[in-house]
Amino acid sequence: QNTEPHTEPHVDVHTAAHTKFQWEAPGPYHVAYPRNYIFTLDEPDACREEDPFLVLIVPVAAKNLLARGAIRRTWGNESLVLGKTVRLFFLLGLPSGKGSERLQADVEKEREEHRDLLQSNFLDSYRNLTIKTMMMLEWVASRCRNASYAMKVDSDVFLNVQNLVKMLLDPKTPRQDYITGMMTRHSVVVRNPNSKWYMPVDVYPDATYPPYPLGMGYVFSTDLPQKLVDVSRRIRPLYIEDVHIAMCLKQLGIVPTDPPSRSLFKAYMPSRxxxxxYAAVITTILDGPARLLQYWSDLQKPAPPC
Structure with missing residues (x-):
């Protein structure tokens, strides 16, 4: 559970004149996002030096070294695609629990070897995914505004970078206020307390969420992150990170763009x-790093795509 302080302190109106502001814990369905986190591991000059067209950012737990390794050996190794420079980064929070100090030391060694790790000083947990997403947006806004596009892509996703860049180079693709992915519209708010995505009425009263691309992988123009960061100051964040982005977009009056084809962004892999x-999609969720390595190896063989 998130333990960071919230920026909206609760004050008893009867004693406010005589006491200091007291912090109110945000509870399990809100997220404390005080906007004063820092990057303890950073690559501040990478985009300026390489001038990428597309920046790929993978939120991943520090312990998930196998996923990072598989991505580096597969789609994350594609640095020049259709004549455009692509740059990969992994975004981590702080590890916790037994062995966290040793794990952090391993992360810092990994960073020295690959120079593709970003880390911020919040606790890495499911409930803090919204904080992680906002830190991603802050980093793109401050470090990579010269890139044309950025993409948030989960560590269990197969990404066809060729198809992604091809879509982004299409003259019909917007250059500003653009975000797309596997779109969901009129998503019903889950009221079952036993669900992972439970949302109480007093936290979010509407029956449906605004339209948004699913958090497994969405791409956006790099003018958008700063706007989302700025407007988030007027929204109390929710723990479901893609829903929080949906709320920010609604506040901005920006409607997510449908991809050219619904078949480009897929959630789950075929049974076989x-x-x-895999030659036709942009994203598909896989069931582990070994599967990614296996499928990628097959796709590199000199054979027709079908």
């Missing part, structure tokens, strides 16, 4: 390996 599927 299908070369045609």
């Amino acid at each position: 390996f299908n070369r045609c599927h």
